[in-house]
Amino acid sequence: MEDPLIELSDVGRAYDDGPPALRKAALRVWPGEAVAVLGPSGSGKSTLLNLIAGLDRPGTGTVTVDGVRVDRLSEAAAARFRRTRIGMVFQFFNLLDDLTVTDNVTLPALLAGTARGAAHRRAAELLETLGIDRHARAHPGRLSGGERQRVAIARALMNRPPLILADEPTGALDTAAGEDVGRLLRELNSEGQTVVVVTHDLALARSCTHRTVRIADGRIVDGRVAGDVGAGVSR
Template sequence: MSEAPDTPVLRARGLRKEYGKGEGLIRAVDGVDLDVVAGETVAIMGPSGCGKSTLLHLFGGLDRPSGGELLLNDRRIDNLSEKALARMRRTDVSYVFQSFHLMDELTAVENVELPALLAGRSPRAARRRAEQLLDQLGLAGRARFLPSALSGGQRQRVAVARALSNEPLVVLADEPTGNLDSAATLDVLRLFEELHEYGQTLVIVTHDARIAATADRMFSMRDGALVDETRLTGGTTGKLGALVGLED
């Protein structure tokens, strides 16, 4: 990562998103201020309907804010055209979805190389990068499998590999463990931990406390606003034993 440690990669100022009008006005995102620093993992937690998915859609330009400023690498993105937003999604941000959203008729490696192809890379370079990513994520033997032949955890790994295809500045994950069982969740958590160590900037919205607990910072979201920040980095308590009654 070339950025200085404290340069915000993603910066939101007074970000708002409203639906409807008059009486039926819904403030899905209501004045969010947030700085995400390069290499940081930020989790946004909250009950369903608190607006966290909408916030993530705003960050990736899948949806347009009703107000406020949004900057990616010091560049305003809230007023970009659809086309410019699409270009931004090719290289600067990428998504990991709750239900994976893999193309059913494409093999794992074809799914992973798709963003690189959309970004105009040569087929050979895209394929090489995809195979390398699958290899790193422990899916080398599964590259030619269709998603239907993979387990939930493996599918999410493929989706993460796809998100990394164009080396994005930020990976945005929407409930990435929402459809996974306990063991597969652990698998994905390990993967995010590895990404974090590698220096990847991650923004995760979730209502799964486990995934939120692995973040550097955790925000609680209520009624469209971020209400509480928890910095989770720092020394461990070292009192694990107390958790199971082995110590007093």
């Protein structure tokens, strides 16, 4: 049987003296799935994403991604792991305004040791696929929000990672641009890309994922196939 791409077991995380951000969280995400993590602000969904990405460590439990115990990685090893195995898309794009679109997209590949020529060929392919090749020499500040998020998605795909993590990817976009990004994530998943989207936007979750996971007060309280109230998370 195929192993899960993401597996969290009995994961807890607390900060200072406040209530736990996560409590005994358990989650499996399988290769090729598109999963939305839903919950209000402060529910623990961003903590969950940061633990999967190796940006944070659990106080209890284990986090395994693509066969690697990311909770055991050093900070430097976690950064190397993210560079090749996880593509990240953020609400506010996190692009470097002093670099061109092409330079932003190629940066992860160059940091991973890819030859510059190969990186530029890959970037040109991605920008054409995502419909923004005409902006290759532009700087991000000249683009619309939707175009900048497409650049961020191209950057996330640069090293062909098995997993895309998107943190509120439409939160800074207008409705039309948000629907466009949702459609793009759905298309990527239809081609086999595993996608986990952290959002409070139920419409986005329904448009681009198969399964929703709900978090409340640090606990995973519900999981279901999108659009099917009675379905569970087991596989």
